[in-house]
Amino acid sequence: MDSDLHARDVMTTDVETARPDDEVGDVLERLAKAEFNGFPIVDGEAVVGIVTQGDLVRLFRKKDRLVWIPIGVPPFSETLPYAVDFSLDEFDLGIDFVKNARKDVSEIMTRDVVTVEIDTPIEEVLAILAGEDRDINRVPVLDDGRLVGIITREDLLRALRTELLP
Known part of the structure; x- marks a missing residue:
């Protein structure tokens, strides 16, 4: 496939971000309400990291089991659907x-x-999002080091569908 499409043609420009000093609980709550599952982490206009729901879920893994991650019962109010098998004798879980x-x-x-x-x-972009060496679902788009957009696998598929099936 040899296309005239570039990152600018398929990226989403309205990018929600988080800052490095945002608390995990706050980011988790924002992700629970979002229609996507990751945020670029920016310091000023520079991308310094990325965090996904998977990163957050792994943080709360206990002995190879996941637990309900509540959001909003002080200080959280909703529950993410990552759940399973939590025994009450693990009292240190609340502290963790x-x-x-x-x-x-x-x-x-x-x-x-x-x-x-x-x-x-x-x-x-396709090579990155479809590559097998890293499981990447989204790629931030930069212009001279400044975050200007993001491309998800869904964005890419939509663009390719339009390009291949006009």
Whole structure:
């Protein structure tokens, strides 16, 4: 496939972000309400990391089991659908949950973020999002080091469908 499409043509420009000093609990609550499952972490205009629901769920894993992650019962109000098998004798879990929820997101974010430039050909974006060496679902788009958009697998599929099936 040789297309004239570039990152700028398929990216979403309204990008929700988080800051490195945002608390894990706050980011988790925002993700629970979002229609996507990850945030680029920005310091000023520079992308310094990325955090996904998977990162947050792994933070609350206890002995290879997941537990309900409540959001909003002080300080959380909703529940994410990651749940399973929690025995009441694990009383330290509540303490661990509060401790982890108050951590800065910079402690758990992925720092080695794969990004593309605004003029990156769509074939390169496809290679990143479909690559097997890393499980990447979204790629931030930069213009001279400044975050200007994001491309998800869904964005890419939509663009390819339009390009291949006009």
